[in-house]
Amino acid sequence: MTIPEPVSSGQPSQTAEIPRYDLHCHSTASDGALSPSALVERAAGRGVTHLALTDHDTLDGFAEAQATAEEVGIRLIAGIELSCQWKSNTIHIVGLDFDPFDEKLLQRIATQNTNRWQRAREIATKLEKIASANLLDMAVEFAGGTVPGRPHFAQALIKAGVVTDHGEAFKKYLGTGKKGDVKAFWPELADIPAWIKEAGGVAVLAHPRKYRMSATKLREMIDDFQAAGGQAMEVAVSGQSSGDTGFLAEMARRKGLLASVGSDFHGPGAPWCELGTAPALPAGLSPVWQAFQS
Ligand code: MN
Ligand code: MN
Ligand code: MN
DSSP states (O other), rough: OOOOOOOOOOOOOOOOOOOOEEOOBOOOOTOOOOOOHHHHHHHTTTOOSSOOOOBBBBOEEEHHHHHHHHHHOOOEEEEEEEEEEETTTTEEEESSSTTTTTTHHHHHHHHHHHHHHHHHHHHHHHHHGGSSSOOOHHHHHHHTTOOHHHHHHHHOOOOOOOTHHHHHIIIISSTTTSSSOOOOOOBBGHHHHHHHHHHTTTEEEOOOOGGGOOOHHHHHHHHHHHTTOOOOEEEEEOOOOHHHHHHHHHHHHHHTEEEEEEBBOTTTTGGOOTOOOOOOOTTTOOGGGGOOOO
């Protein structure tokens, strides 16, 4: 690993320390391994000065993270990672610097969560005859107590002895057109930027290289995202090749999008996406924090 270059915020910091941003990570409030407070402590220990906890479709970790951020003296920016769909793809949008107590946003997240539980129960019902074990409970356990998705049902099927591996689970039961293939209830990509903007924040397209789209398709998706009010995209992503970072930097410049920085940390043991390891933003980009209001 190379030590990331510090990213300048363009503003003098109060202390002598150089600002280091990490605007994408996960705690046990979604699929991360560390509690919000343990995560904030780890981030501070790794030199992160500005952190956004971006758990999947929930703000449940915010209060705990905020309390620890105050204790350890780092700046916590409200964050979330929302799943949505664009054509047949699941896309992730990170929301940053919104009001974490905004009632409309909380209500939208709660509805999304209800829909996801309904889907999980439907998958479990469809698969209940093929395993004697309680697949829903097992899948919830694999999901760390949060709403399980198909990969967690695959783990449950393996544990129940129905299949031997993930591939077989999808091939026989969970893949497209199989018994347990219940359509996800994701909102449309075009709706998400407004959710975040109405709560006072900035919508950021997460890890654009992870969707394995052609450049043409990615540009088309970004056009739709911008038309809906999306203002930023992640450019400096931990674990990404420098070629991909350069490609995304060029894309952000051409599209006039602000650029974000994040590790997508999910837990210790994956040093390529450790907290604070995102590379520096390439020159000539406007960092997303220029649009922060708080
Ligand atoms: Mn995740
Ligand atoms: Mn993601
Ligand atoms: Mn993520």
